[in-house]
Amino acid sequence: MLTADQRKIFEKTIKKRELASFGRKPSLGEITDNRWLDWHKGHKHVQVKVSGRGRKGDESAANVLVDDQSPVYALDKGDPNYDSTEDAEKTVFREKTLIQGSEAYDRVKAYKMASEATIEEYFDSNDIAEAGLRLRGLEEPLYEHFFVKKLITMALDRGNREKEAASALLSAFYPSVISGKQMMRGFVDLAASVHDLKLDVPDAIETISTFIARGVVDDILPPKFAEVTLAGDPTCQGPDAQTVASKASEQISQRFSTDRVLHAWGHFDKTPYEQAKTELEMLLKEYLESHDVTEARRRLHDLAKPFFHHELVKKALVMMIESDKDSNAPAILLGLLHVLNNSGEVSAVQMTKGFTRVGNLIEDLSLDVPNAKERFEEIKKLAHETETHVSVLIDDSDREAF
Template sequence: MEIEAYLRDSFPSGDEDNTFTGNVDNEINGNWILAPTGSIHEARLKAKVKRRLRKNSSRDSGRGDSLSDNGDVVRAVVPPTSPKGKLLNRRSRMGKGRGLPKKGGAGGKGVWGTPGQVYDEDKVDFKDPNYDAEQENCIYETVVLPLDEETFEKTVTPIVQEYFEHGDANEVAELLAELNLGSMRGDVPMLAVSLALEAKASHRELTSRLLSELCECVLTAADVEASFHKLLKELPDLVLDTPGAPQMLGQFIARAVADNILPKSFIDGYKGRVDCEYARAALDRAAVLLRMSRWTGLRIDSLWGSGGGQRPVNQLIKEVNLLLKEYLLSGDTVEAERCLRELEVPHFHHEFVYEAVIMVLESKGNRTLQMILQLLKSFCASTVITVDQLRRGFERVYLDMADLSIDVPCAYSLLEQFVEQSFDAGVINKKLRDLCPCRGRKRFISEGDGGRLKLESC
């Protein structure tokens, strides 16, 4: 009775309507005559089962469901070996997709494993027949292939160039230790020295320190000696790019001997056996420096000097003053420019401008004024001194004029004259010229002279 009540309350589907038309319901004079109850119950049961089968046809297509005569679902038993069996069915069991087999019915890449692969017993029911239980205790390590000549140069050159910027030899040692240098280990000093020959003096000093540091952990004395032998053989090629390569290589050899990373017998082994004039010049340079260190106390460890950023300010000021004095004696602008570049202190060029202007004020002569003006004009044209450094140098002079006028009474008038000529020569701009402080009228100008400066009273 409960089933009949449920079926009476449910709405018939389209199939049910087709089933009942002409067989179940009849209409006589506007009145419906119901069919027998047993026929309605049987028809609705069949329609319900059909809807269920149609809804799950994609995932239950291989199960072999069917209907019995009385409307019950009969599930056919399919043998496991049948292609329609559940075990070998490749259709998706998630109820998604188009009902097609996964991966087109085939396995993916590596579905059968790789040769020599060992499978987990908990996940797979089979192993490689060649599997040995002792392989479980194997330790696997990453093998780094040794560098060839081309790869070595591409890998080590950036490391050395970055070292020229930060100067941390420990970082270079760590990076080289991670590489499998192999037979190229002895070429590390050769590459570093070759790069330093084309660099600055401070970089050559860093290279000498690097060789000394690497000889304790990465390189051996034999590697360093072999590198310098190769450098002497390749000097004819190095001279093409760096004309002063023989003298600089001689200084590298002398520094290496002084640092005890090159044997003292290295130079003596070449006596009477050198045919190349460049190699002979390098060995002679090294021998002279070592003799001077023994006889005159020359410090080989400071042979290259120290970089501009590592020098104390007092030492830089002394060298700037020496540079200006030598220029006033020789008048060689090119040599002065070379000396200023070798100081390697572009951030300290304002001190050069300051000392040059002070020298003009203290000299009280027109010759010094004209030579300094010519020098500053040449440096500004070649961009050795930037506009910012030039401005800072003049502004420092402006701020110190009160103290300078005590030692040089006519400092204000000389400064005005120099600033005006610098503006006319294009060394400074109008804004910097207008910032020049004015001189005091009481000490230097007489009312009867019409405002004319008496230079002879200075």
């Protein structure tokens, strides 16, 4: 079935055996109370030079002086992000250090506590209207950036559903509940604190960069927010914050970026079954474009549905059967299945289920691809020769849970 050139592509694919390191991030329950308190003590500083969102493509928003009507508070000079210096060649920041026990200090503390309670309730109810009423009821428009940062910070250590809910809430709140200026300040402060956040949430850099990319796609942040605002802000000059900026820019500039960023955490208007099917289809289509085996493995791991891997096998086989005669798709896709089989990421049972499902569909596939049966037989023969698939007996009564 494969030509000499296609055979080379297959062999090149199966040599890509780098095992990605998929570390499990600790839950908040595994973090000591002292570390949680230290986090609260170490994230008091808000120092930004960004202003209103401005028109799309307008980069002037990154260079507006902070004035007394939009104060910048540093609650703790021990904060690693604290910087009282002034650079004459750049924006001069007017800081106001809040003294513990002062009225302003108590107002900020009360606002943060009320914000946290609102976010907790929102994650439970998913009621955007109620969250908006509660936030407006606080009547503190100059503190809204605290809410933005707190919302994303609380979503970091939760599931994809909460991350998607956080992005949806910010999109709904802009600009009627949270102004463009406050939205940007919240994201800048979030990026500035990523060095500390990653101590509790190991994948904080990747997740925050995705939140920023999503903000750009949702049009609540300027198109050049990552590469202009974050890259140039004095509080975001640390290596971790700069990595966030570069990763966010990379996500936005990639092919198929809009759809991928919009659905980075799933399709929550669909059932789990439909979400998984959509994600697997996107995985295979983008893999055919990029040939990035490691990325495909990472995404399959993140899907966290090992008992549904037969759907990946089925979709890959159907793509092979439906591909053009001279297409390299069969070699590329079979190479991926070979790697996943050899690494154990797709079990022999799941591989067999996938092949069996396609066998049951072959008559339907023949309506669109007249030689579907012959092509499928060729694929099975090649899979057997390359030890990509060896049939195993499946107890039909053993229905693995989705």
